[in-house]
Amino acid sequence: MAAQANTAGTKKGFLQWARSRRGQQLIIIIAFMIIPLALLFTFTYLPFGEMVGFSFYKMKYVGKRTFVGWKNYASVFSRKDCFGALKLSLYYMGGSVVQLVLALYLATVLSFKVKGGNIFKGFMFFPYLINGIAIGFIFKFFYTRGFVFDTVLQWCGFQLDNLPYWLKDQSINNISLVGTSVWRYFGQNMVLFIGAIMSVDSELYEAAMLDGANRLEQFRYIILPSIKTIVTLNVILSITGSLSAFEPPYVITSGANGTGTYFVVMNEIAHTQQKVGLASAMAVVLLLIIFAATILQKLFFKYVFKNAEDEDFGAAKKREKQLARYAARKAGR
Amino acid sequence: MTTLQKIGHYLAIIVKYFSLVFFSFVAVLPVVSCVITAFKTEEEYQNTNVMTLPQSWLNPDNFLQAFDRANMGRAFLNSTIILISVLVVSVLVGTSLAYVLNRFKFPGNGLIRNLFLFATLLPGIAMQIAVYGIMDSLNFINSLPGYIIMMCGTDVIAIYIYIQFFENISVSLDESAIIDGASYFTIYHKILLPLLKPAIVTACILKGVGTYNEYYCANLYLQNKKLLPTVATSLYTFVGPLGSKYNLICAGVIISLLPALIVFILFQKQIYSGMTAGSVKG
Numbered sequence: 243m244a245a246q247a248n249t250a251g252t253k254k255g256f257l258q259w260a261r262s263r264r265g266q267q268l269i270i271i272i273a274f275m276i277i278p279l280a281l282l283f284t285f286t287y288l289p290f291g292e293m294v295g296f297s298f299y300k301m302k303y304v305g306k307r308t309f310v311g312w313k314n315y316a317s318v319f320s321r322k323d324c325f326g327a328l329k330l331s332l333y334y335m336g337g338s339v340v341q342l343v344l345a346l347y348l349a350t351v352l353s354f355k356v357k358g359g360n361i362f363k364g365f366m367f368f369p370y371l372i373n374g375i376a377i378g379f380i381f382k383f384f385y386t387r388g389f390v391f392d393t394v395l396q397w398c399g400f401q402l403d404n405l406p407y408w409l410k411d412q413s414i415n416n417i418s419l420v421g422t423s424v425w426r427y428f429g430q431n432m433v434l435f436i437g438a439i440m441s442v443d444s445e446l447y448e449a450a451m452l453d454g455a456n457r458l459e460q461f462r463y464i465i466l467p468s469i470k471t472i473v474t475l476n477v478i479l480s481i482t483g484s485l486s487a488f489e490p491p492y493v494i495t496s497g498a499n500g501t502g503t504y505f506v507v508m509n510e511i512a513h514t515q516q517k518v519g520l521a522s523a524m525a526v527v528l529l530l531i532i533f534a535a536t537i538l539q540k541l542f543f544k545y546v547f548k549n550a551e552d553e554d555f556g557a558a559k560k561r562e563k564q565l566a567r568y569a570a571r572k573a574g575r
Numbered sequence: 576m577t578t579l580q581k582i583g584h585y586l587a588i589i590v591k592y593f594s595l596v597f598f599s600f601v602a603v604l605p606v607v608s609c610v611i612t613a614f615k616t617e618e619e620y621q622n623t624n625v626m627t628l629p630q631s632w633l634n635p636d637n638f639l640q641a642f643d644r645a646n647m648g649r650a651f652l653n654s655t656i657i658l659i660s661v662l663v664v665s666v667l668v669g670t671s672l673a674y675v676l677n678r679f680k681f682p683g684n685g686l687i688r689n690l691f692l693f694a695t696l697l698p699g700i701a702m703q704i705a706v707y708g709i710m711d712s713l714n715f716i717n718s719l720p721g722y723i724i725m726m727c728g729t730d731v732i733a734i735y736i737y738i739q740f741f742e743n744i745s746v747s748l749d750e751s752a753i754i755d756g757a758s759y760f761t762i763y764h765k766i767l768l769p770l771l772k773p774a775i776v777t778a779c780i781l782k783g784v785g786t787y788n789e790y791y792c793a794n795l796y797l798q799n800k801k802l803l804p805t806v807a808t809s810l811y812t813f814v815g816p817l818g819s820k821y822n823l824i825c826a827g828v829i830i831s832l833l834p835a836l837i838v839f840i841l842f843q844k845q846i847y848s849g850m851t852a853g854s855v856k857g
Contacts, residue, residue, distance in 0.1 A: 263753075266758060266759050270675065270679075270759045270760060270763075271675050271679055271681055274671040274672060274674065274675045274763075275672060275675055275687070278668050278669075278671075278672040278734075279687070281727060282690065282691065282694060282728065284709065284728065285706055285709070285725055285728035286694045287690075288705075289702050289704075289705035289706045289708075289709055290697060292708065292709070293701075293704055293705040296705060303707065303708060344598070348595070351591050351595065352595075356595065360843075362596075362599050365603050366602045368839060369602055369605075371784055371788075371832075371835040371838075371839055372788070372832050372835065373788035373789075373810075373831060374788065374790050374791070374807070375807050375808070375810045375811065376807075376810060376832055379810065379813065379824050379825075380605045380606065383605075383608070383609065383821050383824070383825065384608065386821075388625075389608075389625045390605065390608040390626065393625060393626045394604070394626070425601065425602065425605070428598075430850065433847050433850050433851065434850060434851055436847075436851075437847070437848075437851030438851070457587070486698045486700070486701075488700050492791075505698070505700050505701070509700060512703075512704045513707075513795070518704060518708075521704050525701035525702075525704060528701065529696075529698070529701065536696070
């Protein structure tokens, strides 16, 4: 009897508690977070942990696993095709500098009154919306001997005999690939910069006009300071992005003729050769490099922005937030 | 204005329009050349230069053949199913998570935000090495629902857009609803969700473009190309023996990017603001 009363009491107590504000809060917090956290765990942290584990084994996806200790890591640094592939990142870094400068220039031009500005903007942005495989085909076609690119160069007076094979010639093919990446993203960067420029109070421009400032001065004293943060962010991200360059060689040349970047090689080792352990070690090494680069850059910019931030208390936090969102967007690609 | 200033003024205008026209040309040239080739007959393609215009702009043969060979009917069906499911699930999951993280203070709130943040640092391609094993053990390979669940799991940017939007909705709205006796679920679903509509549109466009264009994971996890092609992976048909029939390939490419083009023309403003949302405003 007493026990029964007791369970009835707790039951009633539970219901009451569930209806109370505290109880409701707890229930909704748990109910609303369980799915996203389960997804985050299953598809991000669990594989992350497993990958670190894999890197110490000699293994395929199926079959026996042998523990090999640090041997995979030794291979990453000693094999010519692994670590050496990181050299190609320099091409992609160069490309992102070109891309940023171009985007900045076009954004500045388009943020003033321009006839047909929206049409130009649309043309330049659209490549960003094309899927990767289609881009692969478009550029295989574009760069084929005697096809689109060669034809256009011939219109400009070049002789076909003097032109290289854009995707085969090892002295130029990485530049051709970087070009496709610039082609794809400069419009998107431009749209970002236009957004930042537009967020400047238009009264500032009017005041500057009244003071007789010319376009160059307007750029130097109004536009540049207002987009400093977003440009800095893009510079930071272009470095980590270049280290993990993957798409252009993967879809256009499949990494042939010396265009295999680090991730293309890793992908090949993991999914074609099925050396999962070695590929995992490669992934972990690159992750560590990216972390180190991120931390170094953060310290660097903290130092550079130190004076400015004395005035603006929230700036560092703001930039950190933006960096996170940016990284998220990059990851979303 | 002196003559010198006048010359400078006009020169600036010329440089401005020249660079806009030039870079627009660069941006559209690769796509336009594909359109030109897609309208050529086999014979024309073999015998004319790629930049020579086709005899007829109304020749649908390549498009029909590409559509057929690449099984694009099926691909569009699959892509639509994937797109709608992923968008519905990620809007529900994303908004509810953002609601809890923004409106309630509880131990672990900051930790969870950081867990999501840190996840963005891990490059997706590298992660797939281990995700593949997990997908395999869950029997999610060659399974449309499995692929959809995985695609929902990688959504961080949307959560940021939502949290940012919640920050601008006054908490007094919640409080007055509580006084009227509304439960937290009612507040989320009846009051806040409708207010969140602009943010949802933005997030859906970004997520939608990403999902529609995803080819790496689709190729890895939907290996049965007969039954489970998506629009992006259906183009893999043209790798191999058909690899030099560019009149067909170009037609396939153009078909695959038409939906993106239509969405872009209709939602230009939202796409631009989606790009800038979250990156410009602190």
